[in-house]
Amino acid sequence: MNCREVICRADLYLSGEMDPWDRDAFAAHLAGCPSCEQEIERLEQLNARLAEVLGKELPDAARVVESTRERISALQRRRRAALAGGIAAAILLLAAATYGVTQLVPSPRLYAEAAQDHRAEVMDRQPRRWRTGAAAIETATQQHGLSFARASALAPEGYSLVRAKNCGLDGQRMLHLIFSDGMREYSVYLRTHRSLNGPVRMIQRDGERVAGFETGRFRALVVTGGEQLDCEALARNVKQRL
16 A cells, blocks of 8 residues: 555544455555654544534534535545645545544455456456366365365355365455356355454446455455346355355
8 A cells, every 4th residue: 555545545544444454554554654654643633623623513414425525526626636645635534524424435456356357267268277176176275264065065055166266366365266056157255364244345347246245254255247136145145154
């Protein structure tokens, strides 16, 4: 994570809404960048002063969300060059600290790369070295803390685990599992990851649906080419069985 990304996402970090894997990268950057660390401390002080002045008097949330979006959009058009210096980030923090606005977290790059990988390897059938058969698949699953039996149990009724391999997404080594009902296939990407148990989050990219979540022990992504409800249902099934 670079200085520009740190300043642009300071509001999420200070409000505690940043995803765990992004929070780790954010904190690591601060530890090695005195300039960004000083800016974050300044914004924390601003946040504290605003909270003290306003107390419990909060205006209507819907009105605040709309007006904040308009101001952010106008600021970005007028002062793109100043964004890297922290002006836009400070305004975002001011709105959030003053009115308690909850902002949507940008889709992580991990989700986008999972969609691209699924498109290339499953939809476009680009040649890859897959492991097939119980013994070969278990060689891959064991590297990520799963037996073949447990990995197979992630499939919903009518589907079965047909192949697996290791791959890299956003600099992370992940297990790629393919489940099929004989006609349709979907991907499950996962790796061991110590974190809090989090909700299922969805994005759509280039026709693929991606649902991601964390269980406290695993980070996982489910990618399909179907409807959002189908992808979300598959993800919840995997999450329940991990």
